[in-house]
Amino acid sequence: MANIPQNDRSNFGAALFGLSLERGSAQPMHAQLTEALRALLTRMQGLAGLRLPASRALAEELSVSRMTVTTAYDQLIAEGYLTTRQGSGTYVADHLPHLARPAPAPARRRPPPAEPAPGGDWLPFQPGLADPALFPHRLWARHLDRAWRAPQAALLGRPDLFGWPPLRAAISAHLAAWRGLDCDPAQVIVTGGAWEAFDILGGALLPPGAALAVEDPGWATLRQAMTRAGIRPQPLRIDADGLNPGALPAGLAGAVITPSRHFPTGRAMPLARRLALLDWAERHEALIIEDDYDSEFRYQGQPLPALSGLDGLRRTLYMGSFSKLLSPALRIGYLVVPAPLIAAAHDHLAVTGARASLVPQPALASFMESGDFATHLRRMRRIYARRQAHLLRALAPVQDLLTLGPDASGMHLCLPLAGALADRSDDRAIAAAAAPAGLSPRALSSHSVLPDPPQGLLLGYAGFDEATLTQAAADFSPLLRRLATG
Amino acid sequence: MANIPQNDRSNFGAALFGLSLERGSAQPMHAQLTEALRALLTRMQGLAGLRLPASRALAEELSVSRMTVTTAYDQLIAEGYLTTRQGSGTYVADHLPHLARPAPAPARRRPPPAEPAPGGDWLPFQPGLADPALFPHRLWARHLDRAWRAPQAALLGRPDLFGWPPLRAAISAHLAAWRGLDCDPAQVIVTGGAWEAFDILGGALLPPGAALAVEDPGWATLRQAMTRAGIRPQPLRIDADGLNPGALPAGLAGAVITPSRHFPTGRAMPLARRLALLDWAERHEALIIEDDYDSEFRYQGQPLPALSGLDGLRRTLYMGSFSKLLSPALRIGYLVVPAPLIAAAHDHLAVTGARASLVPQPALASFMESGDFATHLRRMRRIYARRQAHLLRALAPVQDLLTLGPDASGMHLCLPLAGALADRSDDRAIAAAAAPAGLSPRALSSHSVLPDPPQGLLLGYAGFDEATLTQAAADFSPLLRRLATG
Structure with missing residues (x-):
């Protein structure tokens, strides 16, 4: 038994360099390479931990572009066949997904949808979309299966209006680790997305007809969700540092801002401006709603901690979402509120009911607790x-x-x-x-x-x-x- | 190989009658019997199709109440170990769930929730709840796993605003089979529940500030959801036949009714009254919203087909939900609209975005397509x-x-x-x-x-x-x- 893996280990390199890809095929080169590599990893044994050739070397051997190789590697990393170690290359994963389950159809062969999606096509350059091909579907299915095979009875009883408690705890831990924001799970409300967050804000946390400053340019959906919830959005042109508290008109109940990464320009709000905004909120007894939608994806330098963390969630609320970090299919977001607002939010939800589906929540909680989510974000x-x-x-x-x-x-x-x-x-x-x-x-x-x-x-x-x-x-x-x- | 099952088959009865249950244990008798019976079914082989003793006979043998036995049988039916055949008793299922997966912790041993559910306790006599212990969790986990292990790419791309197309097709088929309602899947909008259904109604399908008659007594949440969506609910006292069109005031844009089973009195609206209401709607160019929430659970006589079916979805909209039929945890409902209203609903959703989570939708679709849902409803x-x-x-x-x-x-x-x-x-x-x-x-x-x-x-x-x-x-x-x- 021990010999066969060793044999496969030493044959793997030769098999890899001997792959023949078909130029001019309907299937792109990177998809052919992904499929061939997946087949090798599935059939050969004892490969765990084996280092793969550098993308440049394999590209030369196969006479393909280096991009073809990196694309195939990335896909197989996403599927769990390969892993990377910081600065040291790509390796065969310790536990191959095919050992647990039959190999799936390659993710990139997309069956035609049952009917044309009325939401429109998904075209190159469209902003704000996570790549569906990189969704960690095997891990996700495993967490879903675990959560629902023998579900905790509380999942099926009267739901907690603020969401599945372990998910609220996992979100709290994530915010501490990734966003420098300390909060108690009791402050976390799982929502069905920004519309519900504003529904809670307009229905329970702000005076009727309250006006909130919003950034211009900014996110149109946000203005629409506010209007629907009885909140008046007051657009204000941002400067290079974002929303300027000195330019805010009187009579506002607060402001909705994207300080970590302004949408859509991508600018981060400097510390001085953050402090000025918090000072403004303090003097006007106003609330700052921090919309933080993708700042986990930071490529250079230290991430700026959440503004809400700077404030200790006193006059700030923090709005997050899994749409960009994982998939919009989850339709799961959250709102973190100052402790004194918990009761009002609860009374509101006691009437409207909780909106977010419970089906993804326990799976998302264990996905986060297990570290799979952090690994996914880093990938x-x-x-x-x-x-x-x-x-x-x-x-x-x-x-x-x-x-x-x-x-x-x-x-x-x-x-x-x-x-x-x-x-x-x-x-x-x-x-x-x-x-x-x-x-x-x-x-x-x-x-x-x-x-x-x-x-x-x-x-x-x-x-x-x-x-x-x-x-x-x-x-x-x-x-x-x-x-x-x- | 063939002998051992045969052997187990003949030993099963003796093993069953020889079970000893512990009176006065902290674990209720029915839970003990469920666990013991599950263990027998898991350990013994070749029992598929074997008929179990009648509940009365087993109860006598074990000196327990007949209810103890029927409760245990029901639990194991829900878990997939046993099945029933109409009028002829209880049998060992052909495919035992334990062959695919390890035996779970018994569903009735409920771990304490992480914190007290602020939604309130779940107390006896509380109306409107499905029994969490009967939720078909193994089947559900299997459908979830299948849907997400190798998800169709469309699930992760831009979502169809009306919901996952196969689920819409399955709902359409279900309505035809169970509710006598013929509709095209294109008319079905998957929602996150009644709140979203009214949001679509108020935002796109009714004139601003429209008034709709609602039944009194009736469902308070419905009035609140309407108000939130900018619709004015006009409560009208029902008579023995439900809402009386002769008593409706002028100026209404329509009415929301529960004709199959009035909430909460349980009365069904007779045909003559249904026809009178449709006639009223025709004369006043009004819409009837039919809220049909649990009429699949009919114990006597023929179910009355949906009012919307009688009308051919001309002036009627049909509102359904899986909260009572399966679990409120899904947070999945639907709205079936007349064909001429599809475009307006679509334009509305293009702004607000779809709200229902995609995570349960493919699993629910295959749960319905496979026949598991119909089996569950009959059980x-x-x-x-x-x-x-x-x-x-x-x-x-x-x-x-x-x-x-x-x-x-x-x-x-x-x-x-x-x-x-x-x-x-x-x-x-x-x-x-x-x-x-x-x-x-x-x-x-x-x-x-x-x-x-x-x-x-x-x-x-x-x-x-x-x-x-x-x-x-x-x-x-x-x-x-x-x-x-x-």
């Missing part, structure tokens, strides 16, 4: 950082038309127009021109309701593999050139 | 019918104080007060007096907002096993006697 951070760098490189041919520069965090780039493109076109015209080419960049100005909005292009990269980004940039560049010269 | 129907009959028998000592009578459907009884109890007390006083005894009957009058409400007691039975109902009735009866004589 995504690495992959997204590479995708961002890749997109910037792929856009180099139009560096005279777009102000290219790395972003320290996030899932999309916000690029100001430059040179002839800034002179002869505008962001909405560019977005409109890209649509027929099957691309979905967003106009920064479309996120404003105030006059004279800033111009720029939002290019989502996190949701797309490098091959897709290469192709999208190749399609996009001549289009920009034409608009700049036409 | 629950049988168990709930027995529980209702059991509760009525257990209340016989107070038949002079409550008007006892079987209900053809539902999950709770609505019992008018009688005799001295009607003279000397009222339903709210009774409900208040029952609370310290750990019982949660509801006052019928608490479901009214109009003056001079009808009096009665709502006693939930579906969510409680027969032992619990026996004890609850034994605790409740002297309390009623005291109120009637005090």
Whole structure:
């Protein structure tokens, strides 16, 4: 028994270098390599811990691009066949997923949906999407199965209005570890997303008809959710540091801000401005709602701790979501409230009932407790950082038309127009021109309701593999050139 | 190999009759029997299809009550170890769940929740609850695992605003089979529950500030959800046939009714009244919203088809939910709309986004498609019918104080007060007096907002096993006697 694995271990390299991929096949090269590599890992034994060749070496051997290899490696990391060790390469995982379950159809072979999704297609550059192909579906299925095979009776009884208690505890631990925010699980309310968070705010935590300052540019859905909940959004143009408390009109009950990473420009609010805002809130007895949606994906430097942590959740509420960190399919978000507001939120929910499905909650709780969530975030951070760098490189041919520069965090780039493109076109015209080419960049100005909005292009990269980004940039560049010269 | 099963088959009866249960143990007799029987089924081989002794015979052999045996049988049916064949007894299932998975902790040993549920305790007689112990958790876990182990990519991409298409198709098929309602899956909108259904109604399908008649007595949450969505509820006292179109004031945009089983009295609306209501809607260009929440649980006679089916979904919308049929933990409901309203609902959801979590949806779809859901409903129907009959028998000592009578459907009884109890007390006083005894009957009058409400007691039975109902009735009866004589 011991010999066969050893044998496979030494044969693995030869088998790998001997793979033949079919050029010009309908199946992309990276998908062919993923499939072949998965098949080797499934059939050969005793490979656990074996180091894979560097992507450059394997790319040379197979006469494919290095990107083909990294894409295949990333996919198999996401599926649990491979792992990485910081700064030391890619290895065969200790516990291969195929040993527990039959190999699935490759995730990238997408069956056609039962009917066209009326929500629209999912087009390159569309911002704010996690890559479905990187969703850790095997782990997720395992956590779901564990949670529901022999469910705790409390899951099926009268639900806790604030959500499944172990999930609230896991969120509290996550915020302490990743966002520098200390809170008690009793302060965490699991929601069905931002709409429910604002429903609680408007229905229980703010005076009727209260007005909240919102950033402009900003997230349109947020304004709509506020209006629906009886809150009046008051858009205020941000400056380079975000919302300026000196410019806030009187009569506001508070403000909704994205201090860690302004949506959609990506700017972080400096400490001095944060302190000024908290001071403003203190003097006006106002509430700050901190919307923190993807700042776990930070690629350079230290992440700025949550503003709510700085304030100790006294005049701040913290709004989070798993839509960008894991998948919008979960439809799970949360709201962390100051302790004195717990009772009011509870009374409100006693009438409306809790909205978030209990089905994902115990699985998400154990996913977080087990460390699988943190591992997933670190993986995504690495992959997204590479995708961002890749997109910037792929856009180099139009560096005279777009102000290219790395972003320290996030899932999309916000690029100001430059040179002839800034002179002869505008962001909405560019977005409109890209649509027929099957691309979905967003106009920064479309996120404003105030006059004279800033111009720029939002290019989502996190949701797309490098091959897709290469192709999208190749399609996009001549289009920009034409608009700049036409 | 063939001999051992045969051997086990013939030994099974002796093993069963030889079980020894421990009287006075902290574990109830039925739980002990469930556990012992599960252990036998797990250890012995080749038992598939074997008929179990009749509950009366096994009860005599073990010197336990027949109820102890039926409770254990029901639990193991719910877990998939046993099955029933119409009118011919209980059998060992063809595919035992333990062959696929390790035996779970018995469902009835409930670990204490992490903290007291602020939603309140779950007390006997509380209406409207499905029994968590009968939730088909193994099947559910299997469907969840299957759906998420290798998820269709569409699940993780941009969601269909109306919900997961296969679930919408399954709901459409269910409505045709169980509710006599023909609709196209394109008309089905999966929601996060009644609040979202009214949000769509108020936001997109009704004129702003529209008024809808609602039944009095009726469901308070419904009035609150309507108000929140900008709809004005106009309560109207029902007569013996439900909402009377002749008594409806002018200026209504429509009415929300529970024709199959009025909530909370349980009355069904006769055909003549249904036709009169549809005629009223036609003449006033009004919409009827049919709220159909548990009429799958019908114990006598033919179920009345949905009103919406009678109308062909022309002026009717149909609102359904899985909260009572499966579990409120799913937080999944649906709204079926007339074809001409699809576009408006879609435009609304394009702004608000879909709210229902995608996590349960593919599992629920395959649960329905596979027939497991229909099997579950039939099982629950049988168990709930027995529980209702059991509760009525257990209340016989107070038949002079409550008007006892079987209900053809539902999950709770609505019992008018009688005799001295009607003279000397009222339903709210009774409900208040029952609370310290750990019982949660509801006052019928608490479901009214109009003056001079009808009096009665709502006693939930579906969510409680027969032992619990026996004890609850034994605790409740002297309390009623005291109120009637005090």
